[in-house]
Amino acid sequence: MQVYLWLKAFHIAATTTWISGLVVAGLAVASRLACAGTQTAQDRSFLAAVRRWDRCVTLPAMLLAWALGIAMAMQAGWFSSPWLMIKLTIVGALSALNGVLSGTLRRLDRGADHTPAALLYAAPATILGIVMIAILVVTKPF
């Protein structure tokens, strides 16, 4: 099988894993924002589990998605295509969101209450981002 197809298969697997982890982290932060001030032992253990998943699965998946995506784009010679530049901008924004969520989870794990309210929309923003990426990648409009 072509190297490109292997890269594509693992890129899609890594991206799916990354985005699912990002949605879970977004929902965990949003749920803490919704009931600020009351943190039970169950909440703390859930947050700790989400943090572990974020560190051990979501971050490596993000790095793998980046590496394989760059390798695919180099192989296919897409770096001059405008659709890829737009996709990379969205991927950069999702990566930054992942960083903010990871930091916020660490802050919440310490029992802190101060969290940016905009993170309530982290999970829907992630879904919106991945929908836009899917459209760009499949249709390659420009």
Added chain:
Amino acid sequence: MTAPSNPTEELGQLRRMRLVSIIEGCTLLILVFVAVPIKHLSGHAIATTIMGPVHGMAFLLYVWTLIETISGADFPRADVARMVVAAFIPFGAFLNERALRRRQALLASA
């Protein structure tokens, strides 16, 4: 600087950030002072072909870890601005590494 409630974890985060800063700075040093001269002096582009993406990934990890570090702690605004600016200038990672080492020493002695 606000003292975090769990300094051990914060110290671990600062150690990770420092390590990533050193890796980013070193990959840039290898790219600029080893791979690029090899390409221009001997005509072999293989070194830059390898080191270019390696440094790109190290830079992405560095920016990501910086965002994570800043988001999870109470850094003064001036420190945040300096670290973000340093992230985008060549070898700024080494400047950040020194600043992080100072913060780490301050936290450890608190």
